[in-house]
Amino acid sequence: MKDFIFSSPTKIIFGKGTEEQVGKEVKNYSNKVLLCYGGGSIKKYGLYDKVVKALKEEGVEFVELSGVKPNPRLGLVQEGIKLVRENNINFILAVGGGSVIDTAKAIAMGVPYEGNVWDFFEGKAELKEALPVGVILTIPATGSEASDATVITNEDGWYKIGFHHELLRPKFAIMNPELTYTLPPYQTACGVADIMAHIMERYFVNEEGVELTDRLCEATLKTVINNARIVLKDPANYNARAQIMWAGTIAHNDLLNTGRGRGDWASHRIEHELSAIYDIAHGAGLAIVFPAWMKYVYKNNINRFVQFAVKVWDVDLPYENLEEIALEGIRRTEEFFKEIGLPVRLKEAGISDDRFEEMADKCTKGGTRTIGDFVKLNKEDIIKIYELAR
Amino acid sequence: MKDFIFSSPTKIIFGKGTEEQVGKEVKNYSNKVLLCYGGGSIKKYGLYDKVVKALKEEGVEFVELSGVKPNPRLGLVQEGIKLVRENNINFILAVGGGSVIDTAKAIAMGVPYEGNVWDFFEGKAELKEALPVGVILTIPATGSEASDATVITNEDGWYKIGFHHELLRPKFAIMNPELTYTLPPYQTACGVADIMAHIMERYFVNEEGVELTDRLCEATLKTVINNARIVLKDPANYNARAQIMWAGTIAHNDLLNTGRGRGDWASHRIEHELSAIYDIAHGAGLAIVFPAWMKYVYKNNINRFVQFAVKVWDVDLPYENLEEIALEGIRRTEEFFKEIGLPVRLKEAGISDDRFEEMADKCTKGGTRTIGDFVKLNKEDIIKIYELAR
Structure with a gap:
């Protein structure tokens, strides 16, 4: 057996209706967040409305970044970094599956870093800080909701590369299995x-x-x-x-x-x-x-x-x-x-x-x-x- | 399946010789600690000397509280609380098994609380804060090294009562299986x-x-x-x-x-x-x-x-x-x-x-x-x- 270091600090909030707690959880970290999600499904099935309601009830402002696709792209990450900086945001809320979470994590890495966030993926820079990320999970798959990893695809050459660091573990992950019925x-x-x-x-x-x-x-x-x-x-x-x-x-x-x-x-x-x-x-x-x-x-x-x-x-x-x-x-x-x-x-x-x-x-x-x-x-x-x- | 909340934030540092890292880990929290342990065995087998060396190398001062016994007693907890207060200590390092860790946790609860620490065990007070605790584990048994629990025995009537709270999870647990050979x-x-x-x-x-x-x-x-x-x-x-x-x-x-x-x-x-x-x-x-x-x-x-x-x-x-x-x-x-x-x-x-x-x-x-x-x-x-x- 090898030596190891382990911790799993992400607060898992698991169960029916837990998405309604998102406002309170976010509020522990920030009053202004980037709300990051994919396409229409969270709107179609009502999750988007629930999240907006929960944030508003706690007086949490948010700016939206939507359109995350499977095999998430660096381009959207760069866009997110810009949005966060322009709006003085200091928390990122990912609502979706692994692609959304990985995008949120990459944005969280990129914001405090002066260079190109892709440097981390290429091993050209060492991660020193990252914004906190929270998650409402809708697709059980990547495990990104409590992992230290993110995988991003660079459209310039179609390189898909993973990066991991303890700073990337989400602060909380809200997991309601009912959200996966559809x-x-x-x-x-x-x-x-x-x-x-x-x-x-x-x-x-x-x-x-x-x-x-x-x-x-x-x-x-x-x-x-x-x-x-x-x-x-x-x-x-x-x-x-x-x-x-x-x-x-x-x-x-x-x-x-x-x-x-x-x-x-x-x-x-x-x-x-x-x-x-x-x-x-x-x-x-x-x-x-x-x-x-x-x-x-x-x-x-x-x-x-x-x-x-x-x-x-x-x-x-x-x-x-x-x-x-x-x-x-x-x-x-x-x-x-x-x-x-x-x-x-x-x-x-x-x-x-x-x-x-x-x-x-x-x-x-x-x-x-x-x-x-x-x-x-x-x-x-x-x-x-x-x-x-x- | 019931709803739940889960996190396991304790940093587990597992492997051969890991006790030598204790100075560096403690240093992340404090320069002055209470070193809490039981009887002779950590001295007999050389662990005490290693810990003292590791703390000194990082310039960490310590005050000792020894004599923790199985089914740890409230009396020693009270003594520890007094020691910590008198010496302006803000971190407790437990070196031993569950009794030592539980004693450390109870001291950590008692220090910031004005009343009698036993109030928590009797359900008469709500825990609001606790000092951070670190662990070097020598006996695999109670799981206290990463749990939210402590069990203390009150000599006045011989009541043995457990208490649990998320604030009681140790910050780190150093676990070297070699320390359990003896x-x-x-x-x-x-x-x-x-x-x-x-x-x-x-x-x-x-x-x-x-x-x-x-x-x-x-x-x-x-x-x-x-x-x-x-x-x-x-x-x-x-x-x-x-x-x-x-x-x-x-x-x-x-x-x-x-x-x-x-x-x-x-x-x-x-x-x-x-x-x-x-x-x-x-x-x-x-x-x-x-x-x-x-x-x-x-x-x-x-x-x-x-x-x-x-x-x-x-x-x-x-x-x-x-x-x-x-x-x-x-x-x-x-x-x-x-x-x-x-x-x-x-x-x-x-x-x-x-x-x-x-x-x-x-x-x-x-x-x-x-x-x-x-x-x-x-x-x-x-x-x-x-x-x-x-």
């Missing part, structure tokens, strides 16, 4: 794949003596799998929605990798190149990439893949052939993604094979770096994984 | 029973739709059980000590009861009366009380006890007789406590049956209140549980 099945499924991927990135490590976090990962994965099946049949099942929503936070607040290092993250890197260029949903990209990655690396630590198959997927085959058990676990992972309506091959997402080299190149900074930790992958490895996903 | 087997076992009890208090609820926390509880219990067996044979097994130490924190930082309410806590209340009067180790008292409580209440929710038996203890019996499965789970719980060297009957701890009524009376404030949540227990119920533990 999520379309495909978006629900993408969220599920993202949550599972966050756990699997942490699960596939070579570190030994990590029984507790192994079991916690397996527990969370099983819960997500079971409840995904329920909500896809019964979208307004509160308890099932609640299990997924809370699992999504735990999957990414770094509890599950305590003592294991940060995790592998190769699949995320490989997927980021896909969604940066083809703008597919991150969760769908992960459903394609993760099984391919598994097929490419499982021989590196067959025991871990056997444990995954047995503990997560209840694979019950003779132990005389461990490879067969491992492969059955991978097969069930892929089958599950199919079952919940996700693509598991690039061609199913309309992605051709003509840019594998370009993506592998970006992933490895021109072939100069490796990615991943469970197995270190170079440019050629990554191309082979894209080929397995074809 | 714990005697009995103390290790008492810690294990305490950790398991913290999880079981949260596990035995009637709330439905809590699959995630059910699984997380089961995962943590299984890990503690497996690794307790390892460390009792091999006390210097780092990974096994580490699993137990980290499980002890997770067991009591309120993650495992998110969505379940606070839990039952009847067994803790029943045990507190034992350790207040007879001054036995809290973990040993729990090993006696918890199986008795289980035997008394299991029929209230047989399915939950079946799940406990199957998921935690791998009971594999025909499902035609659920009661038999439930009872086998209880039997294995008791057998495990015996296996690790704990008493499971009052007489094994030298406790006679002549004060059951008195203890049940204190527990229920003269028979006017019930305790517990899984099943509400009145004075007569509690006497019957003491009798089952005889």
Whole structure:
């Protein structure tokens, strides 16, 4: 087991109608906020009106930044930074899913910094301060509501890069599972794949003596799998929605990798190149990439893949052939993604094979770096994984 | 699933040699601290010298309060409050196990309060502020290193009462599993029973739709059980000590009861009366009380006890007789406590049956209140549980 530092300071306010508390929570930090959101859904389903009412009741002024899209763009972040500076705002309220939260976090980083906020993503600057961010979560998926991470896409070259720092953990996250009832099945499924991927990135490590976090990962994965099946049949099942929503936070607040290092993250890197260029949903990209990655690396630590198959997927085959058990676990992972309506091959997402080299190149900074930790992958490895996903 | 609020802001600094960082961590809060500890063991094994060195290196002054005993006393808390006030101290560093941490927390509550700190425990005052507390943990057991709770015994009448408030979560907890190598087997076992009890208090609820926390509880219990067996044979097994130490924190930082309410806590209340009067180790008292409580209440929710038996203890019996499965789970719980060297009957701890009524009376404030949540227990119920533990 590795050494670690852990804290999860975000105040989670979880339950029915909790969005009505947003005014009071914001008021602890500021009287003037940037209200950051995506498109029409929060207006369509009445959440926008509730938030405005709650803010006004507490006398909190707000300036709006809307139009955040999946795979959120640097351009909108820059716009937000400008808005915040012009209006002397010192708190950012994100109402939406991971893209909205990540945009809010990037704005929070950029405001106190004199240079270009993209410097942080490129490793050219060190984060010293950030504005506080609060969240009303509407899509369980990225875990950004309590994580230290943000992922932004730079339209200039379509680079999608993640950045993490303790200063980026939101001050509070309001989580009402009822707000997720109206999520379309495909978006629900993408969220599920993202949550599972966050756990699997942490699960596939070579570190030994990590029984507790192994079991916690397996527990969370099983819960997500079971409840995904329920909500896809019964979208307004509160308890099932609640299990997924809370699992999504735990999957990414770094509890599950305590003592294991940060995790592998190769699949995320490989997927980021896909969604940066083809703008597919991150969760769908992960459903394609993760099984391919598994097929490419499982021989590196067959025991871990056997444990995954047995503990997560209840694979019950003779132990005389461990490879067969491992492969059955991978097969069930892929089958599950199919079952919940996700693509598991690039061609199913309309992605051709003509840019594998370009993506592998970006992933490895021109072939100069490796990615991943469970197995270190170079440019050629990554191309082979894209080929397995074809 | 119930609504909840959760945060776990304590900065956990976990790993080998982490105690050397204490000076730097303290320095973030103060230049003058109260150094609170128990008896000789931190001096005997060199931890005291390391702490003093680390504090001096950062120029942090300290005043000492030693002599904290198990079932920590109000008298020493009052002494600590006086010391802190006289010396203009504004941070308390606890080096030890739960008793030391709980003493530090109670001092932290008492210093800014004009009345008697015992008022908080009796529900006569509302906590508005508390000094910050930091921890170097030497005994995995109470989970106080990241919890919002403190339990103090008032010598005047031998009342042992717990109090909890978000202000009581320590700012940091330094956790080096190596520091637990020298714990005697009995103390290790008492810690294990305490950790398991913290999880079981949260596990035995009637709330439905809590699959995630059910699984997380089961995962943590299984890990503690497996690794307790390892460390009792091999006390210097780092990974096994580490699993137990980290499980002890997770067991009591309120993650495992998110969505379940606070839990039952009847067994803790029943045990507190034992350790207040007879001054036995809290973990040993729990090993006696918890199986008795289980035997008394299991029929209230047989399915939950079946799940406990199957998921935690791998009971594999025909499902035609659920009661038999439930009872086998209880039997294995008791057998495990015996296996690790704990008493499971009052007489094994030298406790006679002549004060059951008195203890049940204190527990229920003269028979006017019930305790517990899984099943509400009145004075007569509690006497019957003491009798089952005889």
